[in-house]
Amino acid sequence: MTVARLTRTEQREVTRERLIEAAGRVFCRLGFEAAPIDVIAEEAGYSRGAFYSNFRSKDELFVALIARHLDAEVETLGRALDRIASAAELAPAIERRYRILGEDDSWCLLTTEFQLYTMRGGTKADEFAEIYEAYRRRLGQLIATHFDRLGIESSLSPYEFGVAQIALSHGLALQRAANRSLKPTLAARALATFVRGALAK
Template identity: 35%
Template sequence: MARLTREESQALTRERLLAAAPQVVAREGYEGASIDKIADAAGYSKGAFYSNFASKDEFFLELLERHAGQDVVEIAQLLGDVSIPNDIIDRVTEWAADKASDPTWGILPLELFRQARRDSIFTARHANLFREQWRGVGALLMPLAPRWPDADHELLGAMVLELTYGAASAFNQGNGPSVGDLVRLALTSIHLAYGVPSAS
């Protein structure tokens, strides 16, 4: 097996650190998620962390940016070969139920946003991250609702993502409606209300 170059090794270390962080943040909160704990969870030393990131703030803002973009990519891949509304609803519902099964992904952005605002490291770019995500997901769902106002892609995407990552989903434990139930109901209702082109 060929040895990794220095650049490849550094990139791998960086990826492993970023991959380990969400679980640490979900368990410890932002304040408790120390560099030592993140590095240890990834199998590295604090020195390896600082070889890749200038500060904890820089690290977590990069993590936030990565998280904010991944849902659009995942849903686009799921819907790539689908055009039938019921199939779109089925796939997005399954995706939402799977995401909600791991509360880490609901806790992580809340912790990062709270800390970023408190420490004044929250820029206009970061403020728009999740709005861009909502717009991206909403655009992917437009085949369900051809009469939905084009300007409101953001509202449609926000509805699905906020139902998916809502804090209550982590405490459902099988009692009451699940995230999948809520997303399916919302998308089905939107399709019924906006899915049939109006008569000219």
């Protein structure tokens, strides 16, 4: 049986995919600024030259990585919200979702690190800002859809609700990174408390 060979375009796409996946592991392990390009390339099984054939800089690679990660976050939360049938189930659903995220706070820390980096002159500041604002809007739209479906009213707009949710999860990840005696479930419990308070009449 003859195995079809990948075209040059397909090979390039495979290389990009492997570099992005490797970058996710290396960035989460070392942080954005401390992660060398050589280590990312080696993790993916390629040379430094292969990296620069696909990305102009580490910043460009991170933007591609975070765009993919945020897309997955919205999709995962959407599936979790699709499963609830009443307003009373919202806080427990959010708590379950953030219990899973609380077991690995590396993405919250990494996103915060890159946000600060771009605010201080990073080369992809505008692009990162656009991607992250699109994420906030999508999160707000998702929340609005389910608020309407479940007949939920809140003192916060769906957009504000989503922004507060992000701020709480990221802020608590930073606090836990500074104090590992804090329980990994703190973010989940705090967010559930926030949801109950935000929905209170």
